[in-house]
Amino acid sequence: MPRHYQLKCQVCGSRFDDDGFTLECPHEHPPGLLAAEYFAREFKPDLASKGIFRYQSWLPALHEIGSVGSTVTFQSKQISRVLGLPNLWITFSGYWLEKGATLETATFKELEAYSVLSRLSPEHREVLVVASAGNTAAAFAHVCSQNQVPCLIIIPARGLARMEFLEALHPCVRVVSLTGLTDYSDAIAQADEVSRLDGFFAEGGVKNIGRRDGIGTTMLNAVETMGQLPDYYFQAIGSGAGGIAVHEAAKRLVDDGRFGQKMPHLMLSQNLPFVPIYQAWKSQRRELIKVNRDVGKKQTQQIVAEVLSNQRPPYSIKGGVFDVLMESQGNMLAADNSKALYATDFFQASEGVDIDPAAGVALATLKEAASTGQLDPEAVILLHVTGGGRNRRRLNHKLVPVKPTLELDAGEIGTKKALEKIVGLF
Ligand SMILES: [Zn+2]
Known part of the structure; x- marks a missing residue:
């Protein structure tokens, strides 16, 4: 599907087409963020589209997705x-x-989730891997569940309180909770390992346009x-x-x-x-x-x-x-x-x-x-x-808290056994 933008490397200046997943420049040099260069130079909200897709000429969106909100x-x-x-x-x-x-899900992280999912080809089948301290997890879990996109969420147990929804999550979303003295950096480390495996891919955080x-x-x-x-x-x-x-x-x-x-x-x-x-x-x-x-x-x-x-x-x-x-x-x-x-x-x-x-x-x-x-x-x-x-x-709704699909203790993070358990969830 043709896209309405190109990717530009902010280090070497090279431009190339997007496949929906790319997070880094293919050339060898110190790290830098890629930016989207949209062909439309004029700010023109699309009044017929819902939520953030109102701004789709400046979003890397291939298609609109469902259940979108706005600020x-x-x-x-x-x-x-x-x-x-x-x-x-x-x-x-x-x-x-x-x-x-x-x-x-009550934070701006939901805007990121809409945009990341709409950047992917609707035909992709790999599992999206997201590490989060809480809000990003809630946002991706909700939006992936609504749109039935396979997703693995890795979250320190402290962040689970943010994971409550109007209805139970679709089983395409699996949640791994890290217990003990763990934080966001542990979630990132574990997510990095999983996303290197076949069938999984990293959402990419700030690197994802x-x-x-x-x-x-x-x-x-x-x-x-x-x-x-x-x-x-x-x-x-x-x-x-x-x-x-x-x-x-x-x-x-x-x-x-x-x-x-x-x-x-x-x-x-x-x-x-x-x-x-x-x-x-x-x-x-x-x-x-x-x-x-x-x-x-x-x-x-x-x-x-x-x-x-x-x-x-x-x-x-x-x-x-x-x-x-x-x-x-x-x-x-x-x-x-x-x-x-x-x-x-x-x-x-x-x-x-x-x-x-x-x-x-x-x-x-x-x-x-x-x-x-x-x-x-x-x-x-x-x-x-x-x-x-x-x-x-x-106050307005009776919310359903998420039960993690798997719990990993601080000592298990990064071990081969942990990786096997996570892969076994899908
Ligand atoms: Zn470059």
Whole structure:
């Protein structure tokens, strides 16, 4: 099937056709992210399509898939007034039906899942392998189940609480839970091993253009609503894929020419005490500062926004977080647990809907930047609430929790026996 874009390597500049799976440039050189180059240069939402497929000319989508939702962008009188920012806009990626936010699993990760699946040929039969701290797992499990795409989810047990759905998952989705002192990095390591086997393939995380351009639709939704690019963009990050993605989407909008010529400053944030990207950026380094893995693990257990616990974020890689912060003249910010939780309470009191702790981190850093004079009060600011409405969804529906198909103890991860057990699930 012909595609409406090509892949471009950000290191060597070569262009090639996409097969739906490609994650890396075939040429030998230091690692870099591939980007999609869409033939359409003009931002033109497709009004006849549902959810994010409204933006399909800038998505690597071969076909539309079912059960797609969307984000919504709006202004909050109360939050603008308290922060003293009259031109503040909020993009809400979550579950808030009356407002128009219709993501069933209540986070922006669902946008990634739609886009990744629609990039694949409908005829593919291999098993998609996804490692996740929780939200990505819920998103892919839901969307794969709805569309009957074979999928293996590997998740630390702590993230299972996020895996609850309106109905039981289709058996094409298998969930492996990692027990004991395990975290996201263990899930990634185990997923890497499985995806090298025949019949399985890695979803690829930030390397998958489907993932990034799926999240990038949040910027497209915002600009469609606002009519212009924001001056500042606030978001909390674990891997930073969201920051990279909106930067890439903003580049396309600048290229269009009708929405402003300046790239939004990326104001990205992490949750203290686990702040590897913040530390590297503040030390003016392109490399992450090496932290003992066990120390990192302990820190990730201490943060309230556990989805921000990526120990190997794509920071140094060409086209990664360091580059987008530099290009956008952005900054890294940080908030501790109490500030993040205070911010989530403030949002709920203002708007009547719950938001995730990660979104609380972003809002807390925005509040601090506004109150310490770091922002021009007239600036156009976009806050991305990356997850919200989870409690509202729980109140509205009787949800079915997921029972893992297999449990692996910390000591079993990476062993031959573990691999055999996982393969045996399919
Ligand atoms: Zn290359």
